[in-house]
Amino acid sequence: xxxxxxxxxxxxxxxxxxxxxxxxxxxxxxxxxxxxxxxxxxxxxxxxxxxxxxxxxxxxxxxxxxxxxxxxxxxxxxxxxxxxxxxxxxxxxxxxxxxxxxxxxxxxxxxxxxxxxxxxxxxxxxxxxxxxxxxxxxxxxxxxxxxxxxxxxxxxxxxxxxxxxxxxxxxxxxxxxxxxxxxxxxxxxxxxxxxxxxxxxxxxxxxxxxxxxxxxxxxxxxxxxxxxxxxxxxxxxxxxxxxxxxxxxxxxxxxxxxxxxxxxxxxxxxxxxxxxxxxxxxxxxxxxxxxxxxxxxxxxxxxxxxxxxxxxxxxxxxxxxxxxxxxxxxxxxxxxxxxxxxxxxxxxxxxxxxxxxxxxxxxxxxxxxxxxxxxxxxxxxxxxxxxxxxxxxxxxxxxx
Amino acid sequence: xxxxxxxxxxxxxxxxxxxxxxxxxxxxxxxxxxxxxxxxxxxxxxxxxxxxxxxxxxxxxxxxxxxxxxxxxxxxxxxxxxxxxxxxxxxxxxxxxxxxxxxxxxxxxxxxxxxxxxxxxxxxxxxxxxxxxxxxxxxxxxxxxxxxxxxxxxxxxxxxxxxxxxxxxxxxxxxxxxxxxxxxxxxxxxxxxxxxxxxxxxxxxxxxxxxxxxxxxxxxxxxxxxxxxxxxxxxxxxxxxxxxxxxxxxxxxxxxxxxxxxxxxxxxxxxxxxxxxxxxxxxxxxxxxxxxxxxxxxxxxxxxxxxxxxxxxxxxxxxxxxxxxxxxxxxxxxxxxxxxxxxxxxxxxxxxxx
Numbered sequence: 140x141x142x143x144x145x146x147x148x149x150x151x152x153x154x155x156x157x158x159x160x161x162x163x164x165x166x167x168x169x170x171x172x173x174x175x176x177x178x179x180x181x182x183x184x185x186x187x188x189x190x191x192x193x194x195x196x197x198x199x200x201x202x203x204x205x206x207x208x209x210x211x212x213x214x215x216x217x218x219x220x221x222x223x224x225x226x227x228x229x230x231x232x233x234x235x236x237x238x239x240x241x242x243x244x245x246x247x248x249x250x251x252x253x254x255x256x257x258x259x260x261x262x263x264x265x266x267x268x269x270x271x272x273x274x275x276x277x278x279x280x281x282x283x284x285x286x287x288x289x290x291x292x293x294x295x296x297x298x299x300x301x302x303x304x305x306x307x308x309x310x311x312x313x314x315x316x317x318x319x320x321x322x323x324x325x326x327x328x329x330x331x332x333x334x335x336x337x338x339x340x341x342x343x344x345x346x347x348x349x350x351x352x353x354x355x356x357x358x359x360x361x362x363x364x365x366x367x368x369x370x371x372x373x374x375x376x377x378x379x380x381x382x383x384x385x386x387x388x389x390x391x392x393x394x395x396x397x398x399x400x401x402x403x404x405x406x407x408x409x410x411x412x413x414x415x416x417x418x419x420x421x422x423x424x425x426x427x428x429x430x431x432x433x434x435x436x437x438x439x440x441x442x443x444x445x446x447x448x449x450x451x452x453x454x455x456x457x458x459x460x461x462x463x464x465x466x467x468x469x470x471x472x473x474x475x476x477x478x479x480x481x482x483x484x485x486x487x488x489x490x491x492x493x494x495x496x497x498x499x500x501x502x503x504x505x506x507x508x509x510x511x512x513x514x515x516x517x518x519x520x521x522x523x524x525x526x527x528x529x530x531x532x533x534x535x536x537x538x539x
Numbered sequence: 540x541x542x543x544x545x546x547x548x549x550x551x552x553x554x555x556x557x558x559x560x561x562x563x564x565x566x567x568x569x570x571x572x573x574x575x576x577x578x579x580x581x582x583x584x585x586x587x588x589x590x591x592x593x594x595x596x597x598x599x600x601x602x603x604x605x606x607x608x609x610x611x612x613x614x615x616x617x618x619x620x621x622x623x624x625x626x627x628x629x630x631x632x633x634x635x636x637x638x639x640x641x642x643x644x645x646x647x648x649x650x651x652x653x654x655x656x657x658x659x660x661x662x663x664x665x666x667x668x669x670x671x672x673x674x675x676x677x678x679x680x681x682x683x684x685x686x687x688x689x690x691x692x693x694x695x696x697x698x699x700x701x702x703x704x705x706x707x708x709x710x711x712x713x714x715x716x717x718x719x720x721x722x723x724x725x726x727x728x729x730x731x732x733x734x735x736x737x738x739x740x741x742x743x744x745x746x747x748x749x750x751x752x753x754x755x756x757x758x759x760x761x762x763x764x765x766x767x768x769x770x771x772x773x774x775x776x777x778x779x780x781x782x783x784x785x786x787x788x789x790x791x792x793x794x795x796x797x798x799x800x801x802x803x804x805x806x807x808x809x810x811x812x813x814x815x816x817x818x819x820x821x822x823x824x825x826x827x828x829x830x831x832x833x834x835x836x837x838x839x840x841x842x843x844x845x846x847x848x849x850x851x852x853x854x855x856x857x858x859x860x861x862x863x864x865x866x867x868x869x870x871x872x873x874x875x876x877x878x879x880x881x882x883x884x885x886x887x888x889x890x891x892x893x
Contacts, residue, residue, distance in 0.1 A: 528660025
């Protein structure tokens with residue numbers, strides 16, 4: 140049962156480098172990063188901190204989706220990508236199957252709650268309730284599930300930056316356990332002042348465009364977006380017009396149990412997650428052709444992750460890169476977005492570059508790829524998502 | 540594979556922590572907000588850490604530690620938590636300071652502790668658990684999702700024991716907001732009189748309840764956890780009934796096999812209508828008790844109900860405060876928990892004697 144294959148039938152993405160998966164892919168190929176000044180987020184740090192915003196304002200997003208613009212941006216980004224993923228999968232008679240929507244986010248409808256709190260703080264009777272009604276993480280998921288007409292199983296995961304890797308992982312298990320046949324899984328997060336200021340207090344935001352795995356890296360850039368994959372059972376996969384190009388072959392969740400926000404120096408959690416995912420897939424380290432690194436660009440993450448990669452892969456390193464050098468760190472969406480990029484790497488035979496990497500890290504014997512590689516034989520991709528609270532998850536996507 | 544509740548830890552508005560008797564001295568609350576009876580945390584948490592932690596973190600960590608102590612286990616194989624609201628107090632602190640200080644000179648602590656995985660991560664840190672760690676944050680399904688994940692881990696052979704908990708806190712801000720949404724009674728009411736008469740609104744509750752689930756049978760186990768099912772936004776009462784019947788049939792039991800139903804009745808006339816109808820149909824002639832007069836209404840309250848069910852089976856007694864009526868079985872061997880949150884999130888749990 141637990142070895143039954145789980146296929147990726149469709150993908151959907153929205154991020155600073157594109158409003159759908161095809162646009163994101165185009166930017167990845169053209170080496171066009173999505174960071175810039177703040178156009179939509181209103182913050183006193185606008186001049187100091189670059190962010191990677193989705194290039195659509197709330198009115199346009201709402202218009203695309205036929206919604207009111209007071210809906211949380213987190214839900215709208217989620218709807219855009221989840222809808223695309225389902226359309227991309229093109230499952231005939233979806234209603235026939237037991238379908239689940241498993242999403243992830245870190246701060247729910249915080250973008251609207253911030254509006255609400257402005258007035259609420261002065262007087263608890265003030266503030267428009269419509270701005271706080273979608274505050275809960277789970278409410279965001281339900282807005283999207285209702286929009287998509289999915290109701291057999293709905294849930295939301297929030298484990299900081301590894302949230303949506305865990306939702307994909309959980310979705311696959313529900314299929315393997317024969318609880319569901321189809322799962323739209325991934326995650327979403329919109330930029331909010333709350334997270335921007337939160338990360339700013341931790342002093343891990345780069346004032347320039349981030350430089351993951353560079354010796355002189357100064358921190359991360361926050362981004363926003365959503366990414367979903369449609370997971371299907373073998374039976375559903377058999378009935379698809381477009382044969383899936385890959386499956387989810389490995390996954391593992393481990394905890395660093397070292398510190399609330401910092402990773403252990405030897406990357407215990409990252410190592411256990413990668414190792415566990417390899418064991419689950421039955422693959423050897425040398426079978427991995429590409430690692431989509433968590434690679435946030437902070438001092439701490441990149442050395443911990445790099446050390447864990449070294450422990451597991453030395454001396455034969457797969458190609459690696461952090462696509463956060465394009466999208467910024469999209470937090471609860473990052474595992475979902477990077478899952479989509481992993482699937483596209485297999486389908487399009489691409490290894491994405493790690494942008495702005497000038498000086499390789501002294502401590503590491505390997506260097507991520509700095510330019511696009513085409514026609515690469517990408518059979519297996521390892522995708523890493525590590526978060527606050529020591530929550531580390533790795534996924535492996537394999538070509539069929 | 541059979542799954543068991545090996546140990547529990549529960550901090551609630553009742554005296555449920557430590558070596559308290561099983562609801563022998565029910566706590567009366569007036570007003571429309573039930574706050575937890577908090578223990579002395581020093582037995583479980585380092586004093587320096589206590590000062591830094593918000594209430595929900597302390598409650599969650601202490602309930603988890605008590606559960607592990609009862610199980611005689613230092614480190615579980617996996618930790619799964621469910622919380623709808625997460626760490627509201629820290630979220631509110633950071634948000635308020637961010638607004639009043641115009642995004643300047645903010646301290647990181649409240650932000651760090653505001654993430655929904657804070658409690659699960661703190662437990663992992665304290666018991667050095669490098670294993671599976673997941674957090675579900677889906678409204679009235681938060682605890683149920685965590686429980687399903689834990690049950691799957693055991694069935695998959697990924698773990699032999701899983702620490703799983705449901706927790707939510709009420710803060711002044713959340714209470715003010717939810718009151719404006721019309722969730723709670725307008726007039727003060729004693730929780731002992733919650734089910735008297737027909738009114739609009741319920742009483743706010745909170746709590747942190749943890750369980751050690753295991754696949755190993757042992758004489759000390761509370762109960763067996765037979766099954767769990769959730770359903771979302773049923774079209775009407777017929778669909779709700781159909782889901783309940785289908786769950787019972789999957790569990791290979793008939794309504795008559797159930798010795799006790801614990802329902803999520805919360806004193807709100809509209810929501811309670813669902814229980815009224817089911818009391819005449821599926822649950823007709825089955826002894827029924829309600830639990831929200833003890834813990835109040837909150838999205839992860841089913842964790843309190845599971846604690847209750849486990850203790851009823853283990854102790855063989857139904858506490859007097861539950862005012863059980865109907866055809867009370869001599870010995871309670873099978874308990875069905877049925878709860879719905881605003882007729883959106885429905886959950887069913889079947890618990891039986893080992």
